[in-house]
Amino acid sequence: MTSRADKVNYLTTILNRFGTTVTMEQLKQLDSEGIKRQVWVSGEKYRIGRGVYQLPLAEYGINMTGTVMPMRKPEPVAAAPVVPVAPAILQEKAATKISKVLRIDDGPTVPKTDPLYVPFGFYDKMLKIVTSKQFYPVFVSGLSGNGKTMMVEQACAKLGREFMRVNITPETDEDDLIGGFRLIDGETRWFDGPVLQAMKSGAILCLDEIDRGSNKLMCLQGILEGKPIFVKKTGETVSPGPGFNVIATANTKGKGDETGRFMAATILDDAFLERFPITVEQEYPDTKVETKILARVFDSLGLQDKEFSEILVKWADIIRKTFEEGAIDELISTRRLVSIAKAYQIFESREDAIQYCINRFDAETKTAFMDLYIKLVPSEPVASSAPEASADEDIPF
Numbered sequence: 001m002t003s004r005a006d007k008v009n010y011l012t013t014i015l016n017r018f019g020t021t022v023t024m025e026q027l028k029q030l031d032s033e034g035i036k037r038q039v040w041v042s043g044e045k046y047r048i049g050r051g052v053y054q055l056p057l058a059e060y061g062i063n064m065t066g067t068v069m070p071m072r073k074p075e076p077v078a079a080a081p082v083v084p085v086a087p088a089i090l091q092e093k094a095a096t097k098i099s100k101v102l103r104i105d106d107g108p109t110v111p112k113t114d115p116l117y118v119p120f121g122f123y124d125k126m127l128k129i130v131t132s133k134q135f136y137p138v139f140v141s142g143l144s145g146n147g148k149t150m151m152v153e154q155a156c157a158k159l160g161r162e163f164m165r166v167n168i169t170p171e172t173d174e175d176d177l178i179g180g181f182r183l184i185d186g187e188t189r190w191f192d193g194p195v196l197q198a199m200k201s202g203a204i205l206c207l208d209e210i211d212r213g214s215n216k217l218m219c220l221q222g223i224l225e226g227k228p229i230f231v232k233k234t235g236e237t238v239s240p241g242p243g244f245n246v247i248a249t250a251n252t253k254g255k256g257d258e259t260g261r262f263m264a265a266t267i268l269d270d271a272f273l274e275r276f277p278i279t280v281e282q283e284y285p286d287t288k289v290e291t292k293i294l295a296r297v298f299d300s301l302g303l304q305d306k307e308f309s310e311i312l313v314k315w316a317d318i319i320r321k322t323f324e325e326g327a328i329d330e331l332i333s334t335r336r337l338v339s340i341a342k343a344y345q346i347f348e349s350r351e352d353a354i355q356y357c358i359n360r361f362d363a364e365t366k367t368a369f370m371d372l373y374i375k376l377v378p379s380e381p382v383a384s385s386a387p388e389a390s391a392d393e394d395i396p397f
Helices: 004-018 024-032 123-132 148-159 194-201 215-220 287-300 306-324 334-347 350-358 363-376
Strands: 021-023 047-049 052-054 138-142 163-167 179-184 187-192 204-208 229-231 236-238 245-250 278-282
Touching: 004 021, 004 024, 021 024, 123 148, 123 245, 138 148, 148 163, 148 204, 148 245, 163 194, 187 194, 194 204, 194 229, 194 236, 287 306, 287 334, 306 334, 306 363, 334 350, 350 363
Parallel strands: 138 245, 138 278, 163 204, 204 245
Antiparallel strands: 021 052, 047 052, 179 187, 229 236
16 A cells, blocks of 8 residues: 555655646656556546546645645644644645635726727727627737727726736746746745636636737637636636626737837737637727817816817828828827827927927937928918918928
């Protein structure tokens, strides 16, 4: 009969070599290396898939670093014997899986309504998707600063739906998304990641800038099918709550970027992209909507300059049309117009506000953008018989 000490040694060896799960092939590999196979590990009790087994670490007081926590023996007393105290790590009930899952924060929340937001584009259809409470992943692509993420957030705010936003980076992995163990006060505890939190709450999960992610996002394959996920590290199976859905936002469609504008954008696996039934091509708002947006922003900042607001909208519209024609390589986003408004409030100068906010561009582009703005500013009437120049003439691009 295998002793407990032998079992613990066997488990720690597997953990250090292969992690918290082990396959039959890996067990055979150890056997071939002289580490005699213990058949109890591959019993039905610990099987989580075909030829795959979950290590009963909690049952044997082993933490994720492979450290064995000592079992305290009950001290004899005159009264009834003291119940042995289980190790602090993963042994609250001496179960084969973690008995208590802790969260890093309070999880998804209903976002606040933004009084500056003006609905446009796909917003009405996004409302229908969120209202349906069906699992129907959506991929939203579009240029930077055109309100992709805000559209999803404000749809949830209007409908009172819980929302959780996760910013994806090249370093984002399964531990960041699904969850992982954290060392808290000397104890190793499990924390749900944002994906599990959103699933359990039936919230809308927004994977922001998803085209910045790597192949580590493949851990979401089953989740993007609306299916339960087996959490290997805890032995817990999590099913999506009613209303859970995934909305991804990106500057590209997951096929990389050849223009050089979004250098960090990666090529996402086609099988991953295929799990998004629809792709939305988000455009910048038209001049009518953008005029409303800037009017609200100016009002919120206490700026009484309708003329400047309208000039900015026309200025950005001309630049975008020129960009679409391929005549220039840069454009002005809605986000940058809002930044100019805020700069105007601070510096109390139109030209300074524009200049500081376009300094990120190269010298030629900055000059062209400023020259265009100057042409759009109404000039003081002068006594002259010469015909007045049209604002559309001599656009400096």
